[in-house]
Amino acid sequence: MLENFWFNVKIGIDHILDINGYDHVLFLMVLAVPYVFKDWKRVLVLVSIFTIGHSISLILGAYDVVTVNGKLVEFLIPITILIAAIYNVFTAGKKDRGNKIGLLFFTTLFFGLIHGLGFAREFNMISDNSLVFLLEFALGIEIAQVIIVFVVLFLGFLCQTIFRFSRRDWVMVLSAIVIGLVIPMVIQSDLLN
Template identity: 75%
Template sequence: MLENFWFNVEYGVNHVLDINAYDHVLFLICLTVPYVFKDWKRIVLLVSMFTLGHTVSLILAAYSIVNANAQLVEFLIPITILIVAVYNVFTAGKGAQKERIGILFFTTLFFGLIHGLGFAREFRILLGDSDNKLVLLLEFALGIELAQVIIVFMVLFLGYLGQTIFRFSKRDWVMVISAVVIGLVIPMLLNSDFLK
């Protein structure tokens, strides 16, 4: 029982930290980069909204309530990353992440739903013929959340180093990191099977 629990949690962690599927990491980078350690409550809420979104998608997919076009979802995921990165570039240094918290939470939840649909096919394979779909889902979601905490901590830590040791202004840090993410996402969009 405990062995299955750890397998499912580790599967969730590995799914997020998979070097070949870095879209989840890019989204979390964009979500986190405008903040610093003292904003931890807001970050926890945002990341939890994202987790809630893709957990709801996985529940809907696991019980065959939703069956999305995989190519469309794989196209929409980089779009969500691009939207957040561009938003960061245009609002860097303006405090917009603190003012529009309702919109940020709603958008993050919605984008989580889209990212969750990207997990759906792989999650169905993990489920197999299991009768404990909900338990498996919660264990998998816990693994995803743990991986997200690792990524968020790394982004905040690198931001701290960049802004204190290397003296980047917060605005420049957000703009540079977001621009790098945009540069990584555009090829993902152009190579999408949905556009072919």
């Protein structure tokens, strides 16, 4: 029983940390980059809201409650990353980011729903789509996301303390890199070709 639990959790972790599926990592990077270690609670809440969103759509998709065109989902996932990265570029260094928490949480949940539809497409290829497996898989995803966010916060700490990047510059540079990586994903989408 415990062996199956860890196996299923590991599937979720491996799914996120797979180098070929780096779109999820890019989204987490732009989600976390505006924050520093002292904001860890807010970042953890955002990541958890994202997990709730994609877990809901994963479960609905796995049980065929919701079906969406796969090409549309594969187009929308990089669009969510692009929107988040552009938002960071335009709000980097602004002091009022905390005032729009409700909108940020809602947007993160909505983007999680979209990303979860991508998981659901892949999940339908797995024979075991029991609710327990889905939840264990989601736990693995959450663990991997926390690891990625911790790495982004740690790199931000290093760049801002050792290399003396301003917080604004760190957000702008990392967000610009993500934009550069995600634009080809949007252009090469099957929906556009």
